[in-house]
Amino acid sequence: MASAALSPATADPVDEKLVIDDVEIVSRAKAPEGLPFDEVLSGWLYREAETRALEEDSFENPGMLAVERGEEVWNTVDGSQGKSCASCHNDAAETMKGIAANYPKWDVDAKRPINIELQIDKCRIENMGAEAYKFNAEEQVALTTYIKHQSLGAPVSLDLTQGELQSWWDRGKDVYYTRTGQLNLACASCHEANAGKMIRADHLSQGQANGFPTYRLKDGLVSLHQRFRGCVRDTRAETPKAFSDDLMALELYVTWRGTGLAVETPAVRH
Ligand code: HEC
Ligand code: HEC
Numbered sequence: 001m002a003s004a005a006l007s008p009a010t011a012d013p014v015d016e017k018l019v020i021d022d023v024e025i026v027s028r029a030k031a032p033e034g035l036p037f038d039e040v041l042s043g044w045l046y047r048e049a050e051t052r053a054l055e056e057d058s059f060e061n062p063g064m065l066a067v068e069r070g071e072e073v074w075n076t077v078d079g080s081q082g083k084s085c086a087s088c089h090n091d092a093a094e095t096m097k098g099i100a101a102n103y104p105k106w107d108v109d110a111k112r113p114i115n116i117e118l119q120i121d122k123c124r125i126e127n128m129g130a131e132a133y134k135f136n137a138e139e140q141v142a143l144t145t146y147i148k149h150q151s152l153g154a155p156v157s158l159d160l161t162q163g164e165l166q167s168w169w170d171r172g173k174d175v176y177y178t179r180t181g182q183l184n185l186a187c188a189s190c191h192e193a194n195a196g197k198m199i200r201a202d203h204l205s206q207g208q209a210n211g212f213p214t215y216r217l218k219d220g221l222v223s224l225h226q227r228f229r230g231c232v233r234d235t236r237a238e239t240p241k242a243f244s245d246d247l248m249a250l251e252l253y254v255t256w257r258g259t260g261l262a263v264e265t266p267a268v269r270h
Contacts, residue, residue, distance in 0.1 A: 012196055013045035013205075014052075018264075021058050025153040029260030036192065042261055043205040043269060046196075051217065055268040063145065063215030063266025070146025073139045079130025085143075088127065096147050101154035101263050104252045106163030113168050113248045116144050117223070135242040141223050145213045148265035156210050156258050165252065172253025175246055181237030187254075190231075207231070208258040209251065211267020221266065224251060 018027040027042035044052055054060050074085045074092055089095045100116055107114035107122075114122070120143055121132035133140035160166050179186045190199065191207030198204070212224040222230075225242035228250060232239045240246045 013041050016045070016052070018042065018044050018052075018056070018262075020056055020152065020264075023153060025262035025264070026155060026260065027262065027264075029155070032256065032259040035257060037195075037206070040208065040258055040261055041195075041206055042258075042264065042267075043208055043211060044264065044267060046203045046205040047268075047270060051268055051270050055264065061215065061266065061268055063213070063221060063268060066142045066145040066213065066215075066221050066266060067149045069138075070142040070144070070149075073143045074146060079124065079128035081127070081129040083128050085123065088123075092147065092150050096150040098151050098154045100148040100151040100265070101156050102158060104158070104165075104248065104255065106165050108163065111163070112245070113165060113252050115224075115243075115248070115251055116147050117225075118243060120144065120147075136223055136226055141213050141221055144223065145221065145266050148213070148263060151263040152265065153262045155260050155262055156255060158252070158256050158259065160256070168249045168252050169256060171245075172249035172251070172256075175250045176253055180232070181235030183235045185235040187231065187250075206257070207254065208261060209255045210258045210261045211264035211269070213265060214267045214269050217268070217270050228254075 017024050019025075027044055028039050031037045031040045044055060054062070058064050071092070077084045077087075085092075103119075104113040104115045107118070110118075117133075117140055120140065124130040125132060158165075160169055176187045179189065187207060190204055194204050195206045196204065209224055212227065213221050214227070216222050223242075225247050228247055229239045229242065
């Protein structure tokens with residue numbers, strides 16, 4: 001990478017185990033075939049000790065407020081059918097356990113990949129007579145956090161044989177390796193070629209998706225597509241729309257790159 005902002009200083013990820021409320025979860029895993037790494041590493045391993053400690057204690061993790069809020073939304077009636085999520089799905093701790101670790105999935109009706117945010121919208125429209133949420137609506141982020149949190153500790157595992165997921169994966173890979181913007185950078189320039197190095201005051205991780213929505217100490221809760229858009233903006237390129245084909249393909253591909261890592265939602269990052 002040509003950017004002068006990148007200092008040659010390396011700062012290795014820590015050699016520690018991620019233990020949330022006394023339960024150890026997987027923060028490094030053998031890389032899926034085809035990646036130039038031996039191991040995939042959670043972004044948690046690249047953060048400072050204080051930030052890491054916040055994620056390890058649910059009482060301290062500020063993202064847990066969104067989980068509580070999401071539970072409220074889950075139980076709230078909305079739309080013309082007089083239903084809440086709970087009317088059909090009952091207790092999320094049982095019915096949503098482990099589900100989000102296998103998303104994105106193939107949506108047979110829409111003939112494209114579906115993530116948790118879009119699945120929520122689908123149920124709101126088809127099953128509740130309610131409207132889709134606006135991107136990053138407070139309820140959308142809270143409900144997504146709540147549902148993904150029901151998979152805390154479950155290893156990310158996608159089934160790419162569903163529908164046309166494999167060709168969307170190919171497209172996501174293209175996006176990942178294509179240099180764009182005035183800075184002419186690809187995702188891979190930072191998160192693959194330079195993972196473990198410092199960029200300005202920031203320690204570059206592998207850019208894994210397993211902790212989203214994530215609580216950022218400077219911004220509060222951040223959804224995955226918001227993070228993607230932020231990273232693209234940093235290359236001074238046009239930012240694709242949330243849930244657009246490019247970003248859905250990217251979500252599928254980036255999530256796959258974290259195969260085997262535990263879901264950490266809500267992760268804490270700086
Ligand atoms: C009228 C009943 C009904 C309501 C209300 C409803 N859903 Fe669903 N939901 C379904 C059905 C039916 C499916 C598809 C079959 C399945 O996967 O269980 C589904 C599927 C899902 C899935 C995918 C499960 C999987 O295995 O991949 C999620 C996540 C989900 N709903 C979340 C929600 C949320 C969040 C709400 C509230 C905003 C909600 N649903 C409201 C009936 C409902
Ligand atoms: C100019 C360098 C740069 C580029 C290019 C870049 N990112 Fe990032 N990204 C960062 C920095 C800095 C962070 C915050 C520190 C970290 O986790 O690496 C970050 C964080 C992330 C995270 C959150 C990781 C976590 O553990 O919370 C994801 C996901 C991510 N990037 C994905 C992408 C994707 C996908 C692309 C390509 C569209 C991309 N990034 C392009 C610099 C970059």
